[in-house]
Amino acid sequence: MKQAVTMKTQAETEQENDSKSTENQNHFQYSILNQPTTKKGPIGLLLIVASIVASGSGLIFGYELADISGALLQLSTEFHLTCAKQEIIVSAIIMGGIVGSLSSGYIIDRWERRMGIIVTSCCYILGAVILSASTSYAMLMGGRIIVGIGTTSGVIAACIYLSEVAPPDRRGMLVSLTEFMTVIGVLLAYVFNYTFSRISNGWRYMFAIVIPIAVLQVIGIFFLPPSPRFMVKKGNDEKASLVLKKIRSYSNVDDELANIKSSLTNENNYNFLDLFRSNNLRMRFCIGFGLAIFLQATVIWVLLSEIFPVGIKGRAVALIACLNWALNLLIALTFLSVTELIGLMWVLLIYAIVSFIGLPFIIFIVPETKGQTLEEISEQLNQGYNRTPICCTTEHIKRLIPGIFRKQRDASCEKKLMEKLNVRCQLSSMESPCRLSTTLSSCLYPQKIYKTLIPSCLQKVVLCGLCLCPKHRLSCTLDAA
Structure with missing residues (x-):
């Protein structure tokens, strides 16, 4: 009898140990899942139209970056431009970008996000008209600077607008659409450069061909829904609720609206100077500036539109964009002279080293925002941004590896x-x-x-x-x- 009781006790003890082991394993593997989940669904037609219209700013921006390469072939002959004058005309759009980045932030935060897109598109139309009608070098310079102000500011406004109307599971794709349209714009510029290069005064057509697209964008913006987060910021909760119901695939938006209101209540006291005075916002600013230095590419605009509070987002992103353009201008002005001084190989090696430094910066410093609402991202950063511990580096890197390669690697290890x-x-x-x-x-x-x-x-x-x-x-x- 005692032996039977002892065996039963041992079996119960073993079963209890196994149960505890199971709980520990489940907690170890699935603790990250104990986070608030977001609703998922198909993208509505209104949101698709809004994304296409807003991303038109990227198309115009990309076109204006590249069309000057074809126009200079005729401009240098017609206006007798020296090499120095040609370099200044090419760099004028960057100068305009610096000015536009500083001014657009106030417009985006003070007025509505859509109004920022409208103002910048109108600014581009004015600059394009001046360029296509230029009769002097001064008009060319003025037109290029105005175009630079409009195009760079338009991209900032479009990315912020799309990040605030997109659902969490589609935000990266919709904001990146602006960058995709930028590449399409560059391609179209080369096509039209080739088309008009053999036509007399073809450079005028190169500068004017995209004006109709900007006009259509200005008209289309008036029919798009406003940013629900900006509506809540202005105290118009009812309109924000109606907007959310229109752009979401589900009708019950009370939870999302409540999260937006709660987040804005916590962040309502922030002002622009807090980017330099507050430890929390200073860290966000350093993250954004680091991305501008190391990436220059697509992901930067997605992350910049996510990590800053709604009230100062326009000015914060605009400041980083201004610093980014200033860095680009510095590289453009010094590349040839530095190459002549130390050689092309060493210049490219320096760029490669800077890019390599960006890898640990992204792994250890940049937060993961995939699938989270803007409010969840802001709450995570408000609670104190925690850098990735060394013991979690492997798991952090695993999340950066695309799923298809991770499955192949896991199958091999298994x-x-x-x-x-x-x-x-x-x-x-x-x-x-x-x-x-x-x-x-x-x-x-x-x-x-x-x-x-x-x-x-x-x-x-x-x-x-x-x-x-x-x-x-x-x-x-x-x-x-």
């Missing part, structure tokens, strides 16, 4: 691990067959066998892949390697 442990799993009471990889990840190894047969150096690796699946009962036979 195969090697199975060969090392010589696992032979037999299925029992399963409704449907499963793959060997599922078999390994679904097994719950008894605590005693797990500690006995698996080397200590591999226990932590194996533990990461274990979970308890109630639908699949697996009996595993483990042999020591």
Whole structure:
């Protein structure tokens, strides 16, 4: 009798240990999932139209970056431009970009996001008209500077607008559409440059061909929904609710509206100078400026439109864009002279080293914003931005690897691990067959066998892949390697 009681007690103790082990494993693997989830659904037609119209600013911006390369072939002959004057005309759009970035931030924050797009598009139309009708070098310079003010400011306004109307699971794609349209604009510029290069006064057509697109954008903006977050900021909650119902695939937007109001209440006291006085906002500013230095590309505008509070977002992004353009201008003005001084190889090596420094900056400093609402991102940063601990670096890097490559790597590691442990799993009471990889990840190894047969150096690796699946009962036979 005592022996039976003892065996029962041991069985209960082992079962309790296994249960605790399971809870620890589940907590270890799925603790990150205990976060508020966002609703997902298809993109509505209104949101698609809004994205296309707003991203027209990127198309115009890309076109104006590249059209000067074809226009200069005729301008240099017609206006007898020296090399120095040609360089100044090319750089004039960057000068305008610096001025436009500083001024557009106030417009975007003071008025509505759509109004920022309208003002910048009208500014571009004015500059394009001056360029196409130029009769002197001074008119060319003035037109290029005005175009620079309009195009760079338009991209900033479009990215902020799209980030505030897009759902969390589609925000990256919709904001990146502006950058995609920028590349399309560059391509169109080269096409039209080739088309009009053999026509007399073809440079005038090169500068004027995109004016109709800007006019259509100005008209279309009036029919687009405003930013719901800007409406809440102005105290118009009812209109914000109506806008959310129009641009979301679900009708119950009360939770999202409540989160927006709560976030704006916490951030309503921020002003522009807090970017330099507040530790929290100063860290956000350093993140944005670091992205501008190391990336220059697509992701920068997505992240910049996400990490700053709504009340100062326009001015914060505009300031970083201004610094970005100033850096571009510095590189453009010094590239040839530095290349002549130290050689092209060393110049490119310096650029490569700077880019390499950006890799640990992104891994350790830049926060992950995928799938989170703007309010969740802001709350995470408000609570104190925590840099990635060294012990979590591997997991952080794993999240940066695209899924398809991660699956291939995991499959390869899993195969090697199975060969090392010589696992032979037999299925029992399963409704449907499963793959060997599922078999390994679904097994719950008894605590005693797990500690006995698996080397200590591999226990932590194996533990990461274990979970308890109630639908699949697996009996595993483990042999020591």
